[in-house]
Amino acid sequence: xxxxxxxxxxxxxxxxxxxxxxxxxxxxxxxxxxxxxxxxxxxxxxxxxxxxxxxxxxxxxxxxxxxxxxxxxxxxxxxxxxxxxxxxxxxxxxxxxxxxxxxxxxxxxxxxxxxxxxxxxxxxxxxxxxxxxxxxxxxxxxxxxxxxxxxxxxxxxxxxxxxxxxxxxxxxxxxxxxxxxxxxxxxx
Numbered sequence: 001x002x003x004x005x006x007x008x009x010x011x012x013x014x015x016x017x018x019x020x021x022x023x024x025x026x027x028x029x030x031x032x033x034x035x036x037x038x039x040x041x042x043x044x045x046x047x048x049x050x051x052x053x054x055x056x057x058x059x060x061x062x063x064x065x066x067x068x069x070x071x072x073x074x075x076x077x078x079x080x081x082x083x084x085x086x087x088x089x090x091x092x093x094x095x096x097x098x099x100x101x102x103x104x105x106x107x108x109x110x111x112x113x114x115x116x117x118x119x120x121x122x123x124x125x126x127x128x129x130x131x132x133x134x135x136x137x138x139x140x141x142x143x144x145x146x147x148x149x150x151x152x153x154x155x156x157x158x159x160x161x162x163x164x165x166x167x168x169x170x171x172x173x174x175x176x177x178x179x180x181x182x183x184x185x186x187x188x
Contacts, residue, residue: 008046010036015057020092023099024054058100061093073125076148076188077181083152084177091157098158119145144187151183 001009014035018027029050033040047053069086072079087094126141139147153159155176 007036007038007042011038011043011046011053012057012060014038015053016061016092016096019054019057019099020095024051024103027054029053058096061090061096071122071125073122073129076144077184080148080152080184081177081181083149084155084180087153087156088173094153094156094158139187147187148184151180151187154180154183 011032014032015027017035018032022028027050029040029043032053033043043050043053047056069079069082122145123141126144130141
């Protein structure tokens, strides 16, 4: 890895922490540069501006998530469970997605470019499974995908409805995962 690549990687890592904690508006380029042990001007050289840096961070995490959690349209409960596991290990991903929705809006068109083909592929796969099984869920593929993604992130810290209790499933990751998988099974 070249020196420039190493610096860029440090900037992306520091920016991930900063954006996950403060969002786009609250993030400070000075703090990112300091945390990355990099010259602030390099951020502008590599990413043009703070929005460009956020986009690079968001795209990197979205891409990694898509690669780390393969989509299994014929086994959505397992997919939801694996998504939950990924979110548990990488809470910054949902925080970044939440900041993106809050500060950039909810329109699919405003999402990162990498999301559109991946989403379309998932929808096509769900439609193929639906045709093979005769439409068992009763939901259109887009609705079904949205519901599965929402269920998988039910106990994330970004979900205002999620309230950990001493005796409920939120107090135990395995119980949360099991509840998520069962909810998706019932949805189907």
